[in-house]
Amino acid sequence: MDSFEWLNGYKLGFGLHHVDFTNPNRPRTPKYSAHFYYQVIRDNGFPTPDDEKMLYGHFRKDFIWSTATASYQIEGGWRADGKGLSIWDKFAHTPLRVFNDDDGDIACDSYNKVEEDVAILKQLKVTHYRFSISWSRVLPDGTTKYINEPGLNYYHRLVDALLAANIQPHLANLINLDWIMLDLIFSRLGHKVKFWITINEPYNIANVGHGYGAAAPGISFRPGTLPYIVGHHLLKAHAEAWHLYNEKYRAKQKGIISITINSDWSEPRNPYKQEDIDAARRVVQFYIGWFAHPIFNGDYSDMMKTIIRERSLAAGLPKSRLPEFSPEEIKRIKGTYDYFGFNHYTTVLAFPVDYGNLQHYDADRGAGTIADRTWLDSGSSWLKVSPFGFRRILNFIKEEYGNPPIIITENGISERGPIDLNDIHRSYYYEKYINQVLKAYLLDDVDIRGYTAWSLMDNLEWATGFSERFGLFYVNRSDPKLPRVPKTSVAQYSTIINCNGFPDPASGSHECLNPEPEGTSAPITDDTVRFLGMKLSTSDAETGLNTTFALLIVAVFAAVCSSFCFFKARKQHRKNSM
Numbered sequence: 346m347d348s349f350e351w352l353n354g355y356k357l358g359f360g361l362h363h364v365d366f367t368n369p370n371r372p373r374t375p376k377y378s379a380h381f382y383y384q385v386i387r388d389n390g391f392p393t394p395d396d397e398k399m400l401y402g403h404f405r406k407d408f409i410w411s412t413a414t415a416s417y418q419i420e421g422g423w424r425a426d427g428k429g430l431s432i433w434d435k436f437a438h439t440p441l442r443v444f445n446d447d448d449g450d451i452a453c454d455s456y457n458k459v460e461e462d463v464a465i466l467k468q469l470k471v472t473h474y475r476f477s478i479s480w481s482r483v484l485p486d487g488t489t490k491y492i493n494e495p496g497l498n499y500y501h502r503l504v505d506a507l508l509a510a511n512i513q514p515h516l517a518n519l520i521n522l523d524w525i526m527l528d529l530i531f532s533r534l535g536h537k538v539k540f541w542i543t544i545n546e547p548y549n550i551a552n553v554g555h556g557y558g559a560a561a562p563g564i565s566f567r568p569g570t571l572p573y574i575v576g577h578h579l580l581k582a583h584a585e586a587w588h589l590y591n592e593k594y595r596a597k598q599k600g601i602i603s604i605t606i607n608s609d610w611s612e613p614r615n616p617y618k619q620e621d622i623d624a625a626r627r628v629v630q631f632y633i634g635w636f637a638h639p640i641f642n643g644d645y646s647d648m649m650k651t652i653i654r655e656r657s658l659a660a661g662l663p664k665s666r667l668p669e670f671s672p673e674e675i676k677r678i679k680g681t682y683d684y685f686g687f688n689h690y691t692t693v694l695a696f697p698v699d700y701g702n703l704q705h706y707d708a709d710r711g712a713g714t715i716a717d718r719t720w721l722d723s724g725s726s727w728l729k730v731s732p733f734g735f736r737r738i739l740n741f742i743k744e745e746y747g748n749p750p751i752i753i754t755e756n757g758i759s760e761r762g763p764i765d766l767n768d769i770h771r772s773y774y775y776e777k778y779i780n781q782v783l784k785a786y787l788l789d790d791v792d793i794r795g796y797t798a799w800s801l802m803d804n805l806e807w808a809t810g811f812s813e814r815f816g817l818f819y820v821n822r823s824d825p826k827l828p829r830v831p832k833t834s835v836a837q838y839s840t841i842i843n844c845n846g847f848p849d850p851a852s853g854s855h856e857c858l859n860p861e862p863e864g865t866s867a868p869i870t871d872d873t874v875r876f877l878g879m880k881l882s883t884s885d886a887e888t889g890l891n892t893t894f895a896l897l898i899v900a901v902f903a904a905v906c907s908s909f910c911f912f913k914a915r916k917q918h919r920k921n922s923m
């Protein structure tokens with residue numbers, strides 16, 4: 346327990362239990378570490394928890410296996426064929442907004458590489474491909490007065506090439522305040538595209554773009570108000586898009602349309618502390634719930650409405666900073682989904698934080714978040730490998746939003762630093778995360794219809810530029826041709842797709858485990874070197890070099906030592922014979 350720590354007095358607590366030294370009874374309260382240590386003792390070590398054991402089995406027959414990109418992150422061609430400017434063109438061209446002042450002017454040049462992109466999709470064996478439309482490419486001045494046919498034609502060419510390869514297009518980012526523009530896209534592409542996403546990640550648009558200001562349009566001056574107003578409009582715009590499709594196009598085009606909501610899962614930092622449990626609930630309700638509650642259950646959650654109203658009034662404002670929906674609007678928005686589009690990457694540990702009178706999203710949520718130090722890292726500071734949270738949040742969606750069909754529209758991991766095509770961290774991540782999806786599907790009856798890996802290739806990771814790489818394919822930026830090179834995880838993801846899950850190795854040999862994917866023989870790239878006659882990745886070669894060097898030192902040491910012993914023995918021998 347905490348005790349008198351010599352020169353530090355009672356300030357430093359080394360204890361498994363906290364002792365309240367202000368209380369004459371000196372009450373002891375167990376810290377998280379006490380519970381942890383108790384478990385170690387009880388288990389006599391660290392057995393693999395059930396949570397982490399592999400489950401063998403398959404997804405449903407018509408499971409959607411997909412991978413994703415987004416227009417600004419890959420297309421380039423920022424001025425090609427009459428394209429207008431988007432908020433991201435402007436944001437990225439503002440000094441210091443994006444790491445290294447990277448921009449999407451060229452990006453992966455996908456605007457000029459339809460064939461190459463479709464070829465790598467075929468190599469992956471995906472059934473679907475999720476991509477988005479750049480509005481400024483189609484409608485350069487933001488109105489339907491002028492339709493930029495060459496821009497629109499790019500999407501036609503891409504969609505046609507996908508269909509020819511038997512890959513279904515899943516088209517995102519229909520959001521625009523003008524419903525006529527939506528009408529245009531449905532009428533032009535709807536006979537070929539059967540999967541639609543109205544808005545991708547409304548949380549990021551509302552809060553990161555208009556609260557933190559870390560994404561376009563980079564506004565942060567009214568963080569307590571603007572994100573909620575933007576979110577309110579996004580919800581209404583989404584509902585109109587859904588209704589338009591539902592009423593005018595669904596019967597003829599027979600597609601499905603929904604929104605994609607992103608969210609972390611949140612656990613209490615100390616699972617035995619009620620305040621932490623409450624903080625974790627608030628984090629989830631303010632994240633996934635902000636947009637899911639109005640669409641799946643109707644209106645904002647009571648938790649969001651109460652907290653934001655009370656904090657607004659306490660700060661002397663005349664009304665809540667969270668706008669109100671009229672009863673008609675609540676009805677119009679509720680039920681505007683054909684599936685739950687869900688993006689997920691990581692889990693956080695929550696604890697309460699009192700921000701006093703500050704008026705912004707984090708203060709309303711009243712929680713701080715950290716990661717467990719044992720979770721593996723990625724190339725992104727916010728992303729820690731925590732697969733168990735995926736199954737939990739999928740179950741949360743099932744329970745909280747009435748068991749909707751779920752399509753996972755993004756999930757993946759980044760790396761940064763030196764290029765290494767042997768991305769075992771990504772293979773590990775996909776195996777563990779997809780296995781949690783399988784558990785949710787097979788063991789918990791969550792209605793999961795599809796899975797999408799983010800991302801097809803390394804691309805512009807928004808404000809962190811090209812420094813964080815999420816791709817299954819590496820894009821060699823030092824080669825002007827920007828070739829796409831498969832990382833090791835390509836073979837692994839395509840094997841999972843080929844097997845439609847994870848076949849039990851104990852039940853015999855499985856042909857699906859050894860697919861013969863098109864053209865996946867590892868190419869010799871700039872990052873492959875010859876070492877002692879073998880073809881190795883730079884990192885493997887480095888390991889080889891270090892090992893050889895170490896062996897050399899051992900050999901030299903052994904040689905020196907043996908000569909020393911030899912001379913010593915000879916000396917001794919001479920001494921004895923004298």
Ligand code: NOJ
Nearest residue numbers: 415545546688755799806
């Ligand atoms: C979500 C976004 O939709 C995508 O654009 C982004 O690159 C990934 N998450 C990774 O942060």
